[in-house]
Amino acid sequence: LLVSASEGSGRKASETLFGIFFEEINHAGAGGLWAELVSNRGFEAGGQVTPSNIDPWTVIGDDSSITISTDLSSCFARNKVALRAEILCDATGSNVCPEGGVGIYNPGYWGMNIEQEKTYKVVLHVKSLDSVNISVSFASVNGSQKLASTNIFAAASDVSNWKKFEVLLKAKATDHTARIQLTMTKKGVIWFDQVSAMPVDTYKGHGFRKELVEMVASIKPRFIRFPGGCFVEGEWLRNAFRWKESIGPWEERAGHFGDVWMYWTDDGLGYYEFLQLAEDLGTAPVWVVNNGISHNDQAPTSSIMPFVQEMLDSIEFARGSPNSTWGSVRAAMGHPMPFDLRYVAIGNEDCGKTYYLGNYLKFYNALRKAYPDIKIITNCDASSHPLDHPADMYDFHVYTSASSLFSMSKQFDHSPRNGPKAFVSEYAVTGNDAGTGSLFAALGEAGFLIGLERNSDVVEMASYAPLFVNVKDRKWNPDAIVFNSWQQYGTPSYWMQQFFAESSGATVLNTTLQANSLTSLVASAIIWQNSKDKNEYIQIKIVNFGSNPVSLQISVDGLAPNSISLSESKQTILTSNNIKDENSFNEQNKVVPVQSVLKNAGANMDVVLSPHSLTSF
Numbered sequence: 001l002l003v004s005a006s007e008g009s010g011r012k013a014s015e016t017l018f019g020i021f022f023e024e025i026n027h028a029g030a031g032g033l034w035a036e037l038v039s040n041r042g043f044e045a046g047g048q049v050t051p052s053n054i055d056p057w058t059v060i061g062d063d064s065s066i067t068i069s070t071d072l073s074s075c076f077a078r079n080k081v082a083l084r085a086e087i088l089c090d091a092t093g094s095n096v097c098p099e100g101g102v103g104i105y106n107p108g109y110w111g112m113n114i115e116q117e118k119t120y121k122v123v124l125h126v127k128s129l130d131s132v133n134i135s136v137s138f139a140s141v142n143g144s145q146k147l148a149s150t151n152i153f154a155a156a157s158d159v160s161n162w163k164k165f166e167v168l169l170k171a172k173a174t175d176h177t178a179r180i181q182l183t184m185t186k187k188g189v190i191w192f193d194q195v196s197a198m199p200v201d202t203y204k205g206h207g208f209r210k211e212l213v214e215m216v217a218s219i220k221p222r223f224i225r226f227p228g229g230c231f232v233e234g235e236w237l238r239n240a241f242r243w244k245e246s247i248g249p250w251e252e253r254a255g256h257f258g259d260v261w262m263y264w265t266d267d268g269l270g271y272y273e274f275l276q277l278a279e280d281l282g283t284a285p286v287w288v289v290n291n292g293i294s295h296n297d298q299a300p301t302s303s304i305m306p307f308v309q310e311m312l313d314s315i316e317f318a319r320g321s322p323n324s325t326w327g328s329v330r331a332a333m334g335h336p337m338p339f340d341l342r343y344v345a346i347g348n349e350d351c352g353k354t355y356y357l358g359n360y361l362k363f364y365n366a367l368r369k370a371y372p373d374i375k376i377i378t379n380c381d382a383s384s385h386p387l388d389h390p391a392d393m394y395d396f397h398v399y400t401s402a403s404s405l406f407s408m409s410k411q412f413d414h415s416p417r418n419g420p421k422a423f424v425s426e427y428a429v430t431g432n433d434a435g436t437g438s439l440f441a442a443l444g445e446a447g448f449l450i451g452l453e454r455n456s457d458v459v460e461m462a463s464y465a466p467l468f469v470n471v472k473d474r475k476w477n478p479d480a481i482v483f484n485s486w487q488q489y490g491t492p493s494y495w496m497q498q499f500f501a502e503s504s505g506a507t508v509l510n511t512t513l514q515a516n517s518l519t520s521l522v523a524s525a526i527i528w529q530n531s532k533d534k535n536e537y538i539q540i541k542i543v544n545f546g547s548n549p550v551s552l553q554i555s556v557d558g559l560a561p562n563s564i565s566l567s568e569s570k571q572t573i574l575t576s577n578n579i580k581d582e583n584s585f586n587e588q589n590k591v592v593p594v595q596s597v598l599k600n601a602g603a604n605m606d607v608v609l610s611p612h613s614l615t616s617f
């Protein structure tokens, strides 16, 4: 392998080459990244009508001690459903309440993770005609063990109108499948609405599950595309993600049923929170807007302008001055400074649909005029032929077998060098090769990414898809990060991305693989600067996709004498005994990168590449 590192050779890669794509799929956000523990906190999962679907809320008590119903008495205009509980038993008399009382419980998303010594903030809204004494507690799965509890007392005059209560609960024991309970032992009628429970300790205090964000942060993403995917489109437009419904105080959000991935979200993780997450991660937000097209219905171009205005409003919300109509809403939510939104994608996978082009042009023209600096991304592929419409970038998605993706390392070698750049916003090996996240898949993907890195003059951005899966709702396979209520691990595809953490903004060097029979190898080399020590580092990455070890001589020309520090030279390898090997909750580190000192580091070095491996030097 010849690597040319002489002064002036090589090319600067995009500063945003590798990032992440977050979609609300697999309960990635609700019951995942968003640390809210209560599911269906407003009793609205059945929609804005009664009787609503209150699942997974469940009654504690029997017909003789409690009856519940839903009505439209909430104080929140956009989500009128509230839960009415009539307690029929009492502390004394002929119908004494069972020990522990009667009421309701919510197990969250397949059980709440409550950890000893950690503090949780519980918020609930209550109304009653009588005085109330509500026990708020976290308990084990069947309620037998209390992990934390407190009581809310209020006089009838305090709760005759809706009143918000906030309590902090510190857990005295750990339970990963806990539930929250609201119980009473006094006869009367009581209404509940908007019940929330969050750990106090979240990523940067902004409501994100810390361990999950930290895993994302460690691959150093330079952008975050959100919130989908198909989630943006919906099966039907009426169920698509509507950003205006997802902002403002969480209690006032209506929530919605995502009909592609078939689950309800309370929209605690809304448009504002996505922008906040991007800022917290130091990444560029890429906002995918609904372009009036879902999987099954389309708004024709002649009536698309309300959707276009919706997009313009969303940008004013993100970037407008705190005095502007929508900028003031953002400011009221706690962020007077604008968010750094510079990328907007018009729709998802909609190119070729009847109204795509017409709608796209309406969006494009309005956006270009109002925000000339925003980079606009079309759904239409321009990797092999020019577009028939203006765009700054074009979206490119690929899901295929390991060997197909590996061979697609050349996909962009012959793409037009001028014109819009590629945004490979979804790529992954899927199908049998991938299982639920295999080494084989990761190697196919690594070969593809090496190709993107080599073609980073025409590829501006790339992200793996999907990012997260809650194992209790595996709608899509495989995914980069797997989690349950309390654990998380990376699939080999996640660890593969660690090898590309320094690529964005790096100088990509010219490399030539000389051996003519080495179709199983792909390689790239970069020089990157460490922002901490300001030193420059050279990194050579090679995938050996074949089943035999390969001896290779690596020659780097153009390096200044003594510029290689032997003590700092490392080699990192991602491999395993079997290409189908995967990580799991029990074996989280079965297929992870292993680092060692590179003993023979130098301008010329002989290395042996393990079968089925990704190695960086």
Ligand code: AHR
Binding pocket: 023, 025, 228, 229, 230, 231, 348, 349, 397, 426, 465, 466, 476
């Ligand atoms: O990443 C999963 C899905 O794959 C996305 O929602 C969609 O864009 C693609 O079809």
